[in-house]
Amino acid sequence: MMESFAAALANEVLVRKEEQAGGPDTLYIGGGTPSVLPLDVISRIVEAVSAVRQAGKPFDECTVEVNPDDLVSGGRRYIEGLLSLGVDRISMGVQSFDDGILKWMNRRHDSAEAVRAYRILRQSGVENVSLDLIFGLSQMDDRIWNETLDRILDLPGGPPEHISAYQLSVEENSALDRLVVSGRYREASDDICCRQYEILCERLADAGYHHYEVSNFARPGYEAVHNSAYWDGSPYIGFGPGAHSYTIADGLHVRSWNRPSVKEYTGVFGSVSGAYDRMSGFREREVLTGDQLALERIMLALRTDRGLPEDELRADGDSAAIDGMLAAGDLERLADGRIRIPESRFFISDSIVARIV
Numbered sequence: 001m002m003e004s005f006a007a008a009l010a011n012e013v014l015v016r017k018e019e020q021a022g023g024p025d026t027l028y029i030g031g032g033t034p035s036v037l038p039l040d041v042i043s044r045i046v047e048a049v050s051a052v053r054q055a056g057k058p059f060d061e062c063t064v065e066v067n068p069d070d071l072v073s074g075g076r077r078y079i080e081g082l083l084s085l086g087v088d089r090i091s092m093g094v095q096s097f098d099d100g101i102l103k104w105m106n107r108r109h110d111s112a113e114a115v116r117a118y119r120i121l122r123q124s125g126v127e128n129v130s131l132d133l134i135f136g137l138s139q140m141d142d143r144i145w146n147e148t149l150d151r152i153l154d155l156p157g158g159p160p161e162h163i164s165a166y167q168l169s170v171e172e173n174s175a176l177d178r179l180v181v182s183g184r185y186r187e188a189s190d191d192i193c194c195r196q197y198e199i200l201c202e203r204l205a206d207a208g209y210h211h212y213e214v215s216n217f218a219r220p221g222y223e224a225v226h227n228s229a230y231w232d233g234s235p236y237i238g239f240g241p242g243a244h245s246y247t248i249a250d251g252l253h254v255r256s257w258n259r260p261s262v263k264e265y266t267g268v269f270g271s272v273s274g275a276y277d278r279m280s281g282f283r284e285r286e287v288l289t290g291d292q293l294a295l296e297r298i299m300l301a302l303r304t305d306r307g308l309p310e311d312e313l314r315a316d317g318d319s320a321a322i323d324g325m326l327a328a329g330d331l332e333r334l335a336d337g338r339i340r341i342p343e344s345r346f347f348i349s350d351s352i353v354a355r356i357v
Helices: 003-015 037-052 068-084 100-104 110-123 143-154 175-184 190-206 225-232 261-266 275-280 289-301 310-316 317-328 343-356
Strands: 026-029 059-064 089-095 129-135 162-167 210-213 214-220 244-249 252-258 283-287 337-342
Touching: 003 143, 003 261, 003 275, 026 037, 026 225, 037 068, 059 068, 059 210, 068 089, 068 214, 089 110, 110 129, 129 175, 129 190, 143 190, 143 289, 162 190, 190 210, 190 343, 210 225, 225 289, 261 275, 289 310, 289 343, 310 317, 317 343
Parallel strands: 026 059, 059 089, 089 129, 129 162
Antiparallel strands: 162 214, 210 214, 244 252, 252 283
16 A cells, blocks of 8 residues: 555656646645655655756755654654655654543553654754644643643753644544534633643743744744745645645636545556546646635734734725724734734634634
8 A cells, every 4th residue: 555655646746747846845744644654655755756846956844744653663763764865854743741631532652652752853863843732621731731841841852943732623523523422522611722822822932932823833943934835825735645735827826635535546646647637537626716815815824923914904804893903902013014913812813813804
């Protein structure tokens, strides 16, 4: 399966070569658990994308998502192999340093293994590490949350350059959703989630992190280049089953995506010959309207601490609502003429955006 997947992925990159003219500038291997793949498969992915770029031009950023248990089993050899491919950023899904919560999440690692994985990263020479955390669990009190933050800020080799922290969400028809519906799990209240978010913001600010996006914190200079492109509305290309793309051509803004079936994917891109024709029935697309573009521009930009130029915000938003929120402190005007949501209101950013548009 890994061999056929790697071949199909390399073929898709080649078949869609024209979409990559002039780029891409960053490479992000994620969307699942890429660290289960052996080095030779990841090498084929990197080489496939590199082959259609400008000769000799390095990526501005090259990230691979990993799980702690995979790094511990692979050891320094695996990580040094990633570095040799040009990977310069590792994003590791730790989620928590509390063993009870990790077990409840059905994670394959425990807190000790996460620390071992992090130590191996540092010993292997990785200088840009991002860790993922989850908050907003009803069984996680403030003590557990503070202890998790204590651990992440006291990791061997120094704290991570980047931290992403997301509130637990219940997706429809998921295993967690079934627990909620059956009454076997009660979601955390908004008050609990808000308080844990405030603790997160305060602790990371004290530790010198830049809160540059609602869910993302970085030591100055380590803000994610790839992810920032999403919030800036820049085009991006996604390869693989279920991958999404956003392109701009001939004045049209198009979102497209592959269907998620791995079996169907390897059939479509099993060979380069005829793949372009087979692809047309496999990929889906929509052309975004002006209203959709305006909404996304406001929604994405206001997730960041840079916000949006005031004239752009007023052109597509409700000026009266904007004035009211400026007066109430839900929005603030920066010295350069941009308007943003202040950090103290980040937690309710969705409701603020809804009032603007």
